[in-house]
Amino acid sequence: MLAVHVNIQVKPECVERFVEATKDNAKNSLNEPGIARFDLVQRKDDPTRFVLVEVYRDAGAPARHKETAHYALWRDTVEKMMAAPRASEKFETLYPEPARWSCE
Amino acid sequence: MLAVHVNIQVKPECVERFVEATKDNAKNSLNEPGIARFDLVQRKDDPTRFVLVEVYRDAGAPARHKETAHYALWRDTVEKMMAAPRASEKFETLYPEPARWSCE
Numbered sequence: 001m002l003a004v005h006v007n008i009q010v011k012p013e014c015v016e017r018f019v020e021a022t023k024d025n026a027k028n029s030l031n032e033p034g035i036a037r038f039d040l041v042q043r044k045d046d047p048t049r050f051v052l053v054e055v056y057r058d059a060g061a062p063a064r065h066k067e068t069a070h071y072a073l074w075r076d077t078v079e080k081m082m083a084a085p086r087a088s089e090k091f092e093t094l095y096p097e098p099a100r101w102s103c104e
Numbered sequence: 105m106l107a108v109h110v111n112i113q114v115k116p117e118c119v120e121r122f123v124e125a126t127k128d129n130a131k132n133s134l135n136e137p138g139i140a141r142f143d144l145v146q147r148k149d150d151p152t153r154f155v156l157v158e159v160y161r162d163a164g165a166p167a168r169h170k171e172t173a174h175y176a177l178w179r180d181t182v183e184k185m186m187a188a189p190r191a192s193e194k195f196e197t198l199y200p201e202p203a204r205w206s207c208e
Binding site (some may be wrong): 001004005015019022023024026027030038039041042043044045050051078089090091092094095096101 | 106107111123126127130131143144145146147148154155157167172184192194195196197198199200205
């Protein structure tokens with residue numbers, strides 16, 4: 001499967017609103033059949049920095065995610081909250097095996 | 105919960121042995137009650153680069169993990185495979201809620 005780590009830095013005054021909007025998006029994204037995980041984590045040493053850990057079940061799933069209403073809402077909501085452009089890294093998942101990346 | 109992302113770069117000739125040793129360690133680590141996740145992912149654009157995504161259920165779990173025989177074996181096995189020192193980032197998990205980070 002494909003894992004995408006999205007590195008995000010937000011303006012200090014936007015942290016709370018960013019977390020709220022991103023939790024909503026994560027909750028809706030987990031209902032997409034192509035998405036196994038959509039985790040949000042916050043740096044211990046810098047609460048303005050986050051990583052979204054997205055795991056997709058197939059190659060077409062990221063494009064389908066970007067066509068959803070919840071993605072568009074999130075993208076537009078957080079656009080002005082960014083302190084720097086988002087940077088993504090793409091990975092192949094090696095462990096655990098695909099069936100164990102989500103509980104459904 | 106605490107998430108730790110360990111960034112790892114290995115020597116090209118060590119990739120296969122590193123993956124084997126790290127899968128063994130991940131499998132054993134998931135049996136520790138304090139560990140919710142122990143994922144291994146490999147960079148799409150550079151197969152010598154990996155991230156271990158470790159999620160701990162409590163503050164004492166990382167120290168208990170480092171006392172296990174499987175951690176010691178992994179640490180000693182991969183020591184000479186590193187192309188650069190390992191670099192860790194620590195995070196607070198924000199989403200999903202703690203009970204949903206593992207399937208047990």
